[in-house]
Amino acid sequence: MRPEKQNLTKEYLTRLNASPFFIVVNYKGLKVSHLTELRKRLSKASAEIHIVKNSVFTIAAKEAGVKELNGILSGQLAVVTGQRDISTAAKVVKTFGTELDRLKVQFGYLNNQRLEQAEIMMLADLPSLEVLRAKLLGLFSAPASQLVRLLNTPASQLARVLQARVDKLAEVVPPPPPAP
Numbered sequence: 001m002r003p004e005k006q007n008l009t010k011e012y013l014t015r016l017n018a019s020p021f022f023i024v025v026n027y028k029g030l031k032v033s034h035l036t037e038l039r040k041r042l043s044k045a046s047a048e049i050h051i052v053k054n055s056v057f058t059i060a061a062k063e064a065g066v067k068e069l070n071g072i073l074s075g076q077l078a079v080v081t082g083q084r085d086i087s088t089a090a091k092v093v094k095t096f097g098t099e100l101d102r103l104k105v106q107f108g109y110l111n112n113q114r115l116e117q118a119e120i121m122m123l124a125d126l127p128s129l130e131v132l133r134a135k136l137l138g139l140f141s142a143p144a145s146q147l148v149r150l151l152n153t154p155a156s157q158l159a160r161v162l163q164a165r166v167d168k169l170a171e172v173v174p175p176p177p178p179a180p
Contacts, residue, residue, distance in 0.1 A: 005053075005056055008053070008056045008060075009056050009059050009060045009063070010060075012050075012052060012056065012057055012060035012061075012079075013060040013063050013064055015050070015079075015081050016060060016061060016064040016066070016081065017064055018081070018083070019081035019082055019083065020086070020110065020111055021081070021082065021086040021089070021108060021109060021110045021111070022079050022080060022081045022108060022109055023079070023080040023086070023089065023090060023093060023105060023107075023108035023120060024073070024077055024078075024079055024080075024105075024106045024107055024108060025049070025077065025078050025079075025080060025093060025097075025103055025104060025105050025106060026075050026076060026077055026078075026103070026104040026106055027051070027076055027077070027078045027102070027103055028075060028076045028102065028104075029102040030100065030102050030103060034100060034102070035049070035051075035078075037096075038092075038093075038096050038103070041092045041095075041096060042080060042082070042089060042092050042093075044092075045082065045084065045088040045089050045091075045092050046082050046083045046084040046088070046089075047080055047081065047082030047083070047084070047088070047089035047092070048080070048081060048082065049078050049079070049080045050078060050079055050081070051076075051077075051078045052077060052078065052079050054073040054074065054077060057073060057077070057079065058073055065112055066109055066112060067112075072106075072107070077106065080093060084129065085128065085129040086108070086110050086120075086123055087123045087124060087126040087127075087128060087129070088128050088129070090105075090108075090120050090121070090123045090124035091124040091125075091128075093105060093120075093124070094120075094121060094124040095124075105117045105120050105121070107120075108120050
């Protein structure tokens, strides 16, 4: 293998090892301006897209431990990798693909498990990781706040009963005259 290809293979290998996922897309028919816009959107989602040579990417993926790539890379392909969750990057790719109808998701990998196009589209429909964490936190805190209200209710009711009794006694018994 030529030194240039070896360097590209190492670069892709580094990207694959640094990312928990990758999504392979066919970008046939996209203009440079479209890819630039997609790169900007993916950058906001802590992801990036790189156009790869299929043979070089196959070698890098094999070295990264990805299986089942034999013969499935064909056409003009680009790879989306990222540092955060896959659903955010998949959401950007899906939205961009529906806007232009030229970007097609082929397949992807999440923690060395293959994902087909339908699975990636399902991940794109999921809320972001931050939203899911907030919902989970809400689920955990709801029982605790209910428990606090439940424990607090008898005490506040007792305090109201005692205050009503004090008020009633104050009406019945006049206060003592002030001392001279």
